[in-house]
Amino acid sequence: MKILVISFLLSFVPSLLTSQTIISGTVTDPKGIPLIGANVYLDGTYDGASTDEFGKFSFETSEVGSQILMVSYVSFEPFNLVKNVSEMKDLKIILREDVNSLETVTLSAGSFSAGDNSKISVLKPLDIVTTASAMGDFVGALQTLPGTTTVAEDGRLFVRGGEASETQIFIDGIRVFTPYSPTANNVPTRGRYSPFLFDGITFSTGGYSAEYGQALSSVLLLNTIDEPVQNKTDISIMSVGGGLGHTKKWEKSSLSVNATYINLAPYIALFPDRNDWIKPFETMAGEAVFRQKIGDGLLKIYGAFDTSDFELNQEDINQPEGVHFKLNNQNFYTNASFSEMLNNGWSVFAGGSYTYGKTKVGIDEADSKDVENSAHLKLKLTKRFSNRFKLNFGAEQLITDFDEDYTEPLLNANLGFNNNITSAFTEADIIFSRKLALKVGVRGEYSEMTDEFTISPRTSLAYKTGKNSQISVAYGDFFQQAENEILKFSDHLEVQHAQHYIVNYQYAANNRIFRAEAYRKNYSNLVMYNDSQPNVDTEFSSNGTGYAQGLDLFWRDNESIRNVDYWVSYSYLDTERKYKNYPIQTTPSFVNTHNVSVVGKYWINDWKSQVGISYQLASGRHYTDLNSPGFLQSKTKSYNSVSLNWAYLISPQKIVYASVNNVFAFKNVNGYQYASTPDANGNFARRELRPSADQFFMIGFFWTISDDGKDNQLDNL
Amino acid sequence: MQTVFTYLTIFFTVLVMQAQTKTASDETSATPTKYEKGMVEAFRLWEEGKQWDAANMFERIASAEPDNWLPAYYAAQINVIYSFGEKDKSKLSEQLAKAQDFINDATTISKDNPDIMVLQAQLYTAWIVFDGQQFGMQYSQKASGLYEKALAIEPENPRVIFAKAEWDMGSAKYFGQSIESHCKNVEYAIELSHNFPTKGKFYPSFNLDRAKKVLAENCH
Numbered sequence: 016m017k018i019l020v021i022s023f024l025l026s027f028v029p030s031l032l033t034s035q036t037i038i039s040g041t042v043t044d045p046k047g048i049p050l051i052g053a054n055v056y057l058d059g060t061y062d063g064a065s066t067d068e069f070g071k072f073s074f075e076t077s078e079v080g081s082q083i084l085m086v087s088y089v090s091f092e093p094f095n096l097v098k099n100v101s102e103m104k105d106l107k108i109i110l111r112e113d114v115n116s117l118e119t120v121t122l123s124a125g126s127f128s129a130g131d132n133s134k135i136s137v138l139k140p141l142d143i144v145t146t147a148s149a150m151g152d153f154v155g156a157l158q159t160l161p162g163t164t165t166v167a168e169d170g171r172l173f174v175r176g177g178e179a180s181e182t183q184i185f186i187d188g189i190r191v192f193t194p195y196s197p198t199a200n201n202v203p204t205r206g207r208y209s210p211f212l213f214d215g216i217t218f219s220t221g222g223y224s225a226e227y228g229q230a231l232s233s234v235l236l237l238n239t240i241d242e243p244v245q246n247k248t249d250i251s252i253m254s255v256g257g258g259l260g261h262t263k264k265w266e267k268s269s270l271s272v273n274a275t276y277i278n279l280a281p282y283i284a285l286f287p288d289r290n291d292w293i294k295p296f297e298t299m300a301g302e303a304v305f306r307q308k309i310g311d312g313l314l315k316i317y318g319a320f321d322t323s324d325f326e327l328n329q330e331d332i333n334q335p336e337g338v339h340f341k342l343n344n345q346n347f348y349t350n351a352s353f354s355e356m357l358n359n360g361w362s363v364f365a366g367g368s369y370t371y372g373k374t375k376v377g378i379d380e381a382d383s384k385d386v387e388n389s390a391h392l393k394l395k396l397t398k399r400f401s402n403r404f405k406l407n408f409g410a411e412q413l414i415t416d417f418d419e420d421y422t423e424p425l426l427n428a429n430l431g432f433n434n435n436i437t438s439a440f441t442e443a444d445i446i447f448s449r450k451l452a453l454k455v456g457v458r459g460e461y462s463e464m465t466d467e468f469t470i471s472p473r474t475s476l477a478y479k480t481g482k483n484s485q486i487s488v489a490y491g492d493f494f495q496q497a498e499n500e501i502l503k504f505s506d507h508l509e510v511q512h513a514q515h516y517i518v519n520y521q522y523a524a525n526n527r528i529f530r531a532e533a534y535r536k537n538y539s540n541l542v543m544y545n546d547s548q549p550n551v552d553t554e555f556s557s558n559g560t561g562y563a564q565g566l567d568l569f570w571r572d573n574e575s576i577r578n579v580d581y582w583v584s585y586s587y588l589d590t591e592r593k594y595k596n597y598p599i600q601t602t603p604s605f606v607n608t609h610n611v612s613v614v615g616k617y618w619i620n621d622w623k624s625q626v627g628i629s630y631q632l633a634s635g636r637h638y639t640d641l642n643s644p645g646f647l648q649s650k651t652k653s654y655n656s657v658s659l660n661w662a663y664l665i666s667p668q669k670i671v672y673a674s675v676n677n678v679f680a681f682k683n684v685n686g687y688q689y690a691s692t693p694d695a696n697g698n699f700a701r702r703e704l705r706p707s708a709d710q711f712f713m714i715g716f717f718w719t720i721s722d723d724g725k726d727n728q729l730d731n732l
Numbered sequence: 733m734q735t736v737f738t739y740l741t742i743f744f745t746v747l748v749m750q751a752q753t754k755t756a757s758d759e760t761s762a763t764p765t766k767y768e769k770g771m772v773e774a775f776r777l778w779e780e781g782k783q784w785d786a787a788n789m790f791e792r793i794a795s796a797e798p799d800n801w802l803p804a805y806y807a808a809q810i811n812v813i814y815s816f817g818e819k820d821k822s823k824l825s826e827q828l829a830k831a832q833d834f835i836n837d838a839t840t841i842s843k844d845n846p847d848i849m850v851l852q853a854q855l856y857t858a859w860i861v862f863d864g865q866q867f868g869m870q871y872s873q874k875a876s877g878l879y880e881k882a883l884a885i886e887p888e889n890p891r892v893i894f895a896k897a898e899w900d901m902g903s904a905k906y907f908g909q910s911i912e913s914h915c916k917n918v919e920y921a922i923e924l925s926h927n928f929p930t931k932g933k934f935y936p937s938f939n940l941d942r943a944k945k946v947l948a949e950n951c952h
Contacts, residue, residue, distance in 0.1 A: 054788035056795065061766050063792045065785050087791065089811075090826040115829075117822035214870070244873035245880070526863070667903060 039073035040106025042066050042086055050110060053088035058095070076100060090116055092402070114402050114446045120479040122454050124489035124519040124532070125222035127160055137528060137571065143210040146614055147629040147658040147674060150713065153216065154195075154206040157235070159612040161532070161567035161584040162220035165633035165654055166605050167706060168685045170203030171195055173605055174220050175536060176563030176590030177232030177513075180498050184235045185227065187315060189350045190391040190413065192370040196298065196323050197344045199290070201685070202707050207321055207346070209273050211249075211260070212304055214240045220567070221515040221534055222489030225440040225456030225473045226395070229413065231495045231513040231538070239304050239317055243269050247721035254714045255282050268307040275300045288708035291337060294326040312355030319348045332690050332702040341377040346370070360399035364409075367392045385419035387499065407456075408441035417499050428551060430503040434496065435463040442473070450479040460494060464506055469494045475517075483524035489517040497542045504549050509557035512539045526573040536563040541594035561592030561600065581615040601647045604686060607633040607654070623664040631656045641689040641699040655681040668719050676711040683709070767797060771934045774806070783810050794837065801842040802934050808834035809851055815858040824862055831855055846882035847936050850895045853878040857899070875899065890921040890928050890938045894946075897921065901950060915951035918943055 042053045049070025056063025062076035076082075078100055086094040091110035096103075112118075127137040142156055149155030154172055157163065164173040171179035184194040186208070195204040215238035227234045249260035256277035263270050280295040300321035307314045323344045328337035352366030372387040395409030418431040442456030458471045471494060477487035493513045496502065519532040541559025549555070571582035588608055593600035602608075611632040618625050635650035643649075660674035677683075683706060690700040764772070770793045778786035790807035797803060811831035818824040832855065838848050856871035856878075879896040886892055897917035904911045925938040 052784045052788070054791050056792040059796055059798075061770050061792060061796050063788070065788045085795070089830050090823070113826070117825050244877045666909075 034079065035075045035077055036079070036100045036103075037073060037075050038062075038084070038100065038103040038106075039071070040104070040108055041070045042072065042088070042108045042110060043070050044091070045109055045111065047109075050088055050091070053086055053091075053110070055084065055086050055108075057100070058083040058085045086110060090118075112449050114449055116449065118482075119446065119449045120452050120477040120485050120487075122452055122475045122477045122487055122489075123485065123521050123530070124475050124477070124487040124517045125515070125534075126217060126219040137530070137569065138216070143216075145616060145625065145627055145660070145662070147627040147660040148614075148631060148656065148676060149629075150205075150674060150676070150711075151210065152205045153208070153210045153213070153237075157216075157218050159582070159584060159614050159629060159631075160218065160220075161530075161569050161586040161610070161612075162233075163586070163610070164588065164605060164607055165610055165631055166685075167654060167656070167683065168201045168203060168704065169605070170198070170205060172233065172235065174233035175534065175565065176561075176588055176592075176603075176606060177536075178605070181230060181232035181495065181513075182235060183227065183230035183233075184237065186237050186317060186350050186368075187239055187352045187366065188226070188236070188364065188395075189352060189366045189368040189393060190229075191348060191350075191368070192387065192389040192391075192415070193346055193348070193372045196321065196346075197342055197374060198296075199325065199327060199340055199342065200329060201704060202290075202296075207300065207348075208237070208319060209260075209275070209302055212239050212271060212273065212302060212317075213237045220532075221536070222473070222475055222491050222517045224454070225442045225458040225471065225491075226407065226409070228411070228438050228440070228458055228460055228471070228493075229436065229495050231493050231511060232536075239315060240271075241313060241315075242306065243271060245721055247719055249273075250718045250720070252716045254712070255279055268305065270306075271304045273302045286708065286712070289330065289705060290707050291328040291330075292325070293328065294324065294341070296323070296325040298323040309353075310355070312353055314353045315351065317348075317350045319346075321346050330702065332688050332700060339377070339379050343375045344373070346372045362397045362399070364395040364397075365393070381421070381423045383419055383421045385417065387415065387417050389413070389415040403446045405444040406441070407444075409439070411438045411440075412436070413438075415499075417503060419503055430551070432464065432502050432506055434502060436496070437461045437463070452477045460510075462496060462510060464496075464502075465509065467510055469510055469512075484520070484522040487519045487521070489515065489519075491515050501542050501544075501549060501555065504551060504553060505555040508542060508555055509540045511541050511557070511559075513537065527575075528569070528571045530567070530569040532567045534563075534565060534567075538562065538592065538594075541592065543594055544596055547596060559592065559594030561590065561594060563588065563590035565589055578618040578620070579615065581613065583614075584610070584612040586610040598646055602637050604637050604647060607636055609634040625662045627660045627662075629658045631658075636686060638686045639689075640687075641701075651684050651686060654683045654685075655679075656683065657681075668721075670717045672713075672715045672717060674713050677709055680709045767793065767800070768933070770796075771803070774803075775934075778810070783814060786810060791834075794834070799841060801838040801845065801848070804834045804838040804841070805848060805851065805936070808832075808838065808855075812851060812855050812858055815855075816861060818862070821862070824858070828855055828858060844885055846886045846889055846892045849878045849882040849885075850892060853882075853895070853899070888924055888928070890925040890943075891936060893917050893924070894921040894938070894943050898946060911950065915947065918947050918951065922947070 042050045042055065044050055051066060051068050051070065053066045054063065055066065055072045057076055057078055060076065060078055062074055062078065064072045064074040066072045080099060081097060082100050084096040084098065084103055086108055088110055090113055092113045094108060094110055137160065138156065143149060143153045144151050146156045146159060148159065154170065157172060162175050166173050169179060172182045173179050174182050184191040194207060196207055198204045217236040219234050221233065223234050243262045243264060246264055247262050251258040256275060258273065258275040260271065260273040276299050278295070278297045283292055283295045298321060300319065302319040305316045323342070326341035329340050331338045348368065348370050350366065350368040352364065354362065354364045356362045368391045370387065370389045375384045392412045393409060395407060398406045400406070413436040415434040421428040421430065438458060438460040440456060440458040442454060444454050446452045454475045456473045458473065459468065461468045471492040473491035475487060475489035477485055479485045493515065494510045496510050497508050501508065514537045516535045517532060519530065522529040538561040540557045541561060543556045543559045544553045546553045565586060565588040568585045569582065573580040588606060590606055591600045591602050612629065614629040616625060616627045631654070633654040635653050637647040638649055638651060639647050640649040656677045657679055658674065658676045659678050660672065663671045665671060684703045685706070686704040687701045688704055693699050770789065774786045774789035774793065777789060787807050787810040790803045793803035794807060808831045811827050811834070815824050815827050818827065835848060835852055835855065839845070842848065853875040856875040859867040860871050879899060882892045883896060897914045901911050901914045904914060922940065922943050925940060928938065930937060
């Protein structure tokens with residue numbers, strides 16, 4: 016208002032008494048509510064004013080002819096009007112809400128995001144390393160989210176009644192073919208990749224974008240850091256091994272390298288487990304990310320190599336002396352991608368990955384050696400028409416070449432296949448208003464091996480029901496070829512199919528999030544076979560079917576109790592399948608009907624410590640009791656585990672970390688192994704399948720050395 | 733974890749007065765240009781507590797002076813300063829997004845400018861203060877990096893030395909480490925400020941009163 020007074024006074028000064036025009040009007044939101052303090056001005060001039068408490072503005076200008084009137088106001092889309100100044104009178108300007116706002120509805124059905132700063136994130140990046148039961152494994156942290164199933168002896172992600180192989184992992188949008196380290200029976204695996212190289216994780220338990228294919232149940236999207244902040248060296252010394260990381264930054268590029276070595280021999284010597292180890296687990300892994308800015312584009316090259324080696328005698332009820340098992344695996348993965356913003360709202364992404372995996376397994380007298388060479392190529396274009404409309408389309412090629420040499424004393428077999436899949440996808444993102452958003456896409460895939468073409472429509476819709484709550488729904492068709500373990504015996508199987516229907520409710524406010532999601536999945540074309548284990552003589556078909564339905568609940572609260580952050584997940588899962596060699600449709604053995612996870616973290620300021628606790632409860636799993644009629648008719652008792660961790664900050668750069676899994680040493684039984692022949696009384700003897708160790712301890716020391724001595728371990732908490 | 737940043741909150745809420753000290757003397761120019769009149773007016777509005785009218789004024793000046801980074805810098809600074817203490821996440825993010833746009837404009841006009849880098853670091857600090865647990869990890873490293881970079885460009889700029897010393901004090905105090913070296917840096921900044929040349933009219937200036945206050949409250 017002051018400006019108005021002054022310009023009014025100035026207008027009496029003769030030299031300024033040139034033809035002055037008054038520009039006036041009101042600014043409101045779409046509902047007609049006046050906007051106070053909006054900035055209204057003629058572009059490129061000093062002439063303008065802020066709106067008053069009635070949304071009114073009025074100012075003078077000496078400009079003549081056609082001019083651009085600009086209106087800007089925080090959280091609304093900028094407005095401009097080209098008109099002759101003489102006609103800019105009593106303007107009624109209605110600003111549109113900026114949909115690039117946190118207030119805008121998000122397509123949340125089926126998907127959890129971690130670490131995305133602009134939208135609601137369920138997990139924070141540091142949760143990966145501070146969740147007591149996760150032991151620094153990103154997969155372990157995701158297993159505390161609803162929709163996952165507790166299969167303690169496996170370690171992989173089982174999502175909503177799907178097998179672990181139905182979840183695909185992508186790094187920077189490019190497929191990872193062998194995400195998990197191989198392990199012995201009954202020893203859980205870990206994700207191969209270090210959580211510190213990623214800054215964004217999206218975990219989708221269904222209904223995901225048409226950009227991702229060959230996954231029946233779930234996708235996990237990991238994004239590597241675009242630009243590291245500074246040069247630093249990380250040293251870690253743990254009771255089971257050690258690691259060394261270094262990041263170097265240049266003007267337009269940067270390189271991060273990371274090496275880890277794990278050897279369980281000393282640990283097993285101190286705390287022997289149920290296995291009779293000949294050569295305890297030993298693994299060496301190296302990872303590197305190189306990033307280079309080229310013009311407005313960014314090139315990222317990621318490479319990871321690891322080798323694992325172990326040998327043991329495993330208990331077996333049919334073999335009193337145990338089963339001799341040895342494994343040697345070498346795995347190399349590289350991934351390169353280039354993304355660039357072009358003109359006129361276009362952007363391009365091109366990338367590819369190559370995997371080389373060699374696994375030698377020896378089980379008693381049988382030896383197998385398999386070599387997998389796989390590649391993924393992808394090109395994606397995005398056109399942003401406006402903040403409210405975006406179109407994606409792209410094409411992909413997946414190539415797998417698998418070879419296996421199998422030798423037994425009396426048998427020699429050479430198995431293998433080539434599997435090429437070509438796909439194309441397109442998807443539109445439409446934001447109608449802050450309340451309503453829609454994503455519609457379609458994906459087509461052609462498999463050369465089975466000469467089959469599939470079309471998968473995908474769609475999701477979100478509607479905001481209140482300031483902090485929203486409902487979203489999703490539907491999609493998903494296709495995935497059978498696993499390598501099947502494809503190596505049969506090349507005529509149809510592609511497996513799942514349909515997802517999801518309804519999601521989300522409430523998020525003041526560091527509290529509540530999510531409830533109900534879903535239904537229909538499976539068809541699942542692989543069936545007529546032997547206990549697939550082999551060269553097995554007959555396969557694609558007649559398997561199944562369904563999964565359930566309810567997932569999630570609550571996270573970082574507000575109510577000072578210095579305490581906790582979340583609770585509950586999943587109810589009802590699923591049955593007739594697949595593999597099942598004689599009837601029933602619930603598979605990897606399924607728990609009820610799953611509960613509680614994770615808590617408490618920061619004790621005086622001790623400079625964070626203590627964490629996590630509790631996992633899963634109802635019993637099905638197994639076949641050979642001593643009574645039926646198939647998968649009995650249930651184990653429920654699974655319980657409480658884990659604790661403690662992190663103590665010695666100084667900003669040094670941290671001591673200790674964790675114990677299953678503190679109370681609950682005796683968990685994952686299933687039973689029955690003797691193949693009955694004893695004299697006609698009874699089949701059985702053996703409990705228990706974890707190789709009930710408990711696991713870890714102590715570690717982590718030290719970060721950075722240029723400015725500021726980058727600290729606090730960030731890792 | 734959050735406590736580490738409450739120290740920082742205290743530091744930065746007082747920033748408000750930083751930019752306004754020199755304006756009175758600038759008004760004495762013989763024949764003020766449109767630009768000078770506009771800037772004086774904007775600072776006057778700010779001093780009267782009408783910071784959003786001032787921000788609008790700076791935005792208008794920025795549109796009329798596409799080659800001058802100062803109006804965009806001040807428009808950004810107002811949006812950053814008044815984000816400290818904002819509890820509504822969506823409002824905070826919109827305000828800081830607006831500030832970021834102005835910082836980007838200012839950076840395009842004036843590259844490798846230590847004052848803009850310090851402001852960018854303060855924008856990150858606003859996020860950290862809002863939720864240290866969520867944003868501490870990604871932004872504290874970035875902010876530290878910017879202070880380093882700004883200092884490398886102008887090792888004798890008292891404003892940069894002072895802003896960095898305040899930032900460093902926060903984490904040192906938290907870890908019970910000595911803040912002596914940071915106090916020395918504040919003293920050094922004060923000493924340098926007497927001879928550090930003002931680069932031009934309406935340029936950011938060193939806030940001596942605040943530096944003295946920080947020194948008195950924390951160091952002796």
